[in-house]
Amino acid sequence: QVQLVESGGGSVQAGGSLRLSCVATGYTRFIDYMSWFRQAPGKEREGVAGIARDGRTSYADSVKGRFTISKDYAKKTLYLQMNSLKVEDTGMYYCASDAFADIATMRRADFGYWGQGTQVTVSS
Numbered sequence: 084q085v086q087l088v089e090s091g092g093g094s095v096q097a098g099g100s101l102r103l104s105c106v107a108t109g110y111t112r113f114i115d116y117m118s119w120f121r122q123a124p125g126k127e128r129e130g131v132a133g134i135a136r137d138g139r140t141s142y143a144d145s146v147k148g149r150f151t152i153s154k155d156y157a158k159k160t161l162y163l164q165m166n167s168l169k170v171e172d173t174g175m176y177y178c179a180s181d182a183f184a185d186i187a188t189m190r191r192a193d194f195g196y197w198g199q200g201t202q203v204t205v206s207s
Contacts, residue, residue, distance in 0.1 A: 085109035085196040087178045092201030099168050099205070105161040105178030105198055113196055116184035117154060119163045120191065121203070123174040130189025131176070132163060141186040145171075168205045175200040 091103040107114045118133035132152035133141045140152055151164040161178055179194035 085113040085180060087180060087196055087198035089176065089178050089198045089201040092176060092203045094204040094206065095168055097168060097170055097205055097207050100164070100166045101168065101203060103163040103165065103176055103178075103201060103203075105163075107159040107161070107180065111156075111159070112182050114159060114161075114180045115182055116186060116193075117161045117178065117180040118184065118186060118189050118194060119152060119161070120177045120179055120189070121172075121174040122177070122200075123171075126174075128177070128191060130191075133184070133186030133189045134161070135184075135186050139186065141189065143189075165203070168203075170205050170207050173203060173205050176203050 086108045089105045115136040119131045120128050122128040134152050149167045153162045177200045178198040180196045181194045184193035
């Protein structure tokens with residue numbers, strides 16, 4: 084019912100910036116709650132930032148003050164502006180959505196729709 088396609092990943096030096104996008108197609112109700120997750124090699128997938136239907140946002144402590152999540156409902160597009168990137172931000176970034184989710188906790192199990200991911204590599 085929902086397809087998510089991420090873009091905007093790439094390679095950047097530490098301190099640089101990237102902007103990720105996630106375009107959704109399908110039923111709008113399943114994109115009311117959206118989040119960005121990331122997975123580094125050998126590590127669990129973790130929630131990075133989430134946005135609720137009413138615009139409330141949530142961030143992992145490791146990215147607070149550096150990343151900004153936003154959403155354009157008309158374009159069905161989710162964004163993640165990433166500034167002051169660090170080597171430890173390296174990983175595959177995934178967009179996720181569903182009709183409802185607790186964005187404060189950003190649990191993987193809350194999201195039923197996932198994109199294929201876009202790679203972010205930060206070098207020192």
